[in-house]
Amino acid sequence: MTLRVAILSRGPRLYSTRRLVEEANALGCSVDVLDPTKLSVSVGNDGRRILHEGWNVEVDAIVPRIGYSITNHGVAIVRQFELMGTYVANTSDGIKNSRDKLHAAQILSSNHIPVPTGVLVRDWRNVERAIRQVGGVPCVIKKLEGTQGGGVFLAHTEREASEIAWKLLAENPEGVLVQEYIRESHGRDVRVLVVGGKVVAAMRRRAHGREFRSNFHLGGSVESIDLPDDYARIACKAARLLGLDIAGVDLLESARGPLLLEVNSSPGLEGIEKASGINVAGHIMSHVVEAHAFTPVDLNQLLSNKEGHGTLSLKVRRYPELVGRRLGDLMTFDDEGTIAAIGRAGAHIWNPSEDLVLREADELIFYGAIDILHQRIRPLIQQTIDARFTAPEKQQPWELEDFSENEAAWAAQTPEFHWRYRRR
Numbered sequence: 001m002t003l004r005v006a007i008l009s010r011g012p013r014l015y016s017t018r019r020l021v022e023e024a025n026a027l028g029c030s031v032d033v034l035d036p037t038k039l040s041v042s043v044g045n046d047g048r049r050i051l052h053e054g055w056n057v058e059v060d061a062i063v064p065r066i067g068y069s070i071t072n073h074g075v076a077i078v079r080q081f082e083l084m085g086t087y088v089a090n091t092s093d094g095i096k097n098s099r100d101k102l103h104a105a106q107i108l109s110s111n112h113i114p115v116p117t118g119v120l121v122r123d124w125r126n127v128e129r130a131i132r133q134v135g136g137v138p139c140v141i142k143k144l145e146g147t148q149g150g151g152v153f154l155a156h157t158e159r160e161a162s163e164i165a166w167k168l169l170a171e172n173p174e175g176v177l178v179q180e181y182i183r184e185s186h187g188r189d190v191r192v193l194v195v196g197g198k199v200v201a202a203m204r205r206r207a208h209g210r211e212f213r214s215n216f217h218l219g220g221s222v223e224s225i226d227l228p229d230d231y232a233r234i235a236c237k238a239a240r241l242l243g244l245d246i247a248g249v250d251l252l253e254s255a256r257g258p259l260l261l262e263v264n265s266s267p268g269l270e271g272i273e274k275a276s277g278i279n280v281a282g283h284i285m286s287h288v289v290e291a292h293a294f295t296p297v298d299l300n301q302l303l304s305n306k307e308g309h310g311t312l313s314l315k316v317r318r319y320p321e322l323v324g325r326r327l328g329d330l331m332t333f334d335d336e337g338t339i340a341a342i343g344r345a346g347a348h349i350w351n352p353s354e355d356l357v358l359r360e361a362d363e364l365i366f367y368g369a370i371d372i373l374h375q376r377i378r379p380l381i382q383q384t385i386d387a388r389f390t391a392p393e394k395q396q397p398w399e400l401e402d403f404s405e406n407e408a409a410w411a412a413q414t415p416e417f418h419w420r421y422r423r424r
Contacts (some may be wrong), residue, residue, distance in 0.1 A: 019281035094243030328354030337368030
């Protein structure tokens with residue numbers, strides 16, 4: 001049976017699109033390039049459909065190449081394919097997550113991915129305060145959405161930063177991102193191509209002249225690189241967290257190690273294929289052929305299908321009295337409510353044993369009838385709150401009888417001590 005593949009792209013003559021078509025044909029697929037702006041969505045009780053010039057689009061797999069200017073429309077099209085059960089190489093949520101730079105940074109940093117410090121600003125008069133928070137000038141000013149280096153500026157003074165922010169906010173009042181400038185990585189970064197959770201190619205990009213952005217489309221040069229393991233690990237984890245099967249992950253080489261700059265859901269293939277000599281398009285289409293039988297699942301939505309049921313989570317760090325306690329001591333496990341999993345050290349323990357002992361960084365994931373879960377969890381939380389109020393009050397430093405550890409008090413009680421002899 002021939003696999004029917006559609007590549008969503010407005011540029012059938014672009015290098016990346018042409019290469020994907022070539023590799024799809026080489027694998028024996030039936031492939032079409034469809035302009036997302038010419039597709040329409042039909043939603044109703046009679047079913048869900050995607051129409052192209054009035055005709056139903058029926059394919060087995062979709063490879064989205066959604067441009068920044070049509071993000072919202074493109075995401076709606078991709079989501080409709082997902083709801084129809086069609087395999088999509090990059091999910092609608094993954095595309096949306098990666099396009100919003102602030103949202104992506106929130107997801108990644110909360111999962112211990114190192115990123116440059118950034119501050120959201122919605123008023124140009126707050127830029128000075130934001131600059132201090134990111135370490136001073138120079139600093140980078142960014143639009144919240146954009147690709148291929150668009151909407152990214154380097155400000156050398158606070159006045160220049162305020163002027164750039166004022167102009168960007170006039171165009172987009174939702175805000176701009178003031179970001180830390182990594183001086184040692186000026187004009188260069190590392191692009192990692194992740195496909196199916198694995199690194200297939202990597203390159204270093206360098207800017208030329210006074211340009212600090214190293215994008216290949218802006219005239220930057222590219223070279224092959226032996227990717228260190230920590231860079232590969234961060235790139236794969238970032239793509240996974242954002243929900244992307246195909247991703248171009250940009251990393252900065254900083255003095256404190258790799259820093260993730262951004263993740264691109266429609267990475268260009270020309271520069272990385274030339275720099276690495278690797279058939280990246282072939283890897284992408286091979287992955288699509290292998291994975292097309294499986295479609296991603298929104299687990300929270302799936303578990304909420306049953307009336308009155310859903311998932312809740314509780315972070316042990318907020319309730320330190322739970323540390324060291326057995327799961328079986330916390331609540332009853334049955335069909336009405338249970339602890340489905342424990343998030344620990346970047347992984348999940350599914351169907352945990354009642355004998356498992358909680359750690360400070362654990363996250364409890366409950367599943368069951370929401371009302372029953374609330375009834376069982378509330379007393380648990382109340383117990384920890386009560387324990388705090390009934391615990392003996394901790395003595396304050398000024399209430400302690402022994403001041404020997406307090407240098408100032410010790411000096412006052414010791415005549416031979418003279419402050420002027422103290423080494424500064």
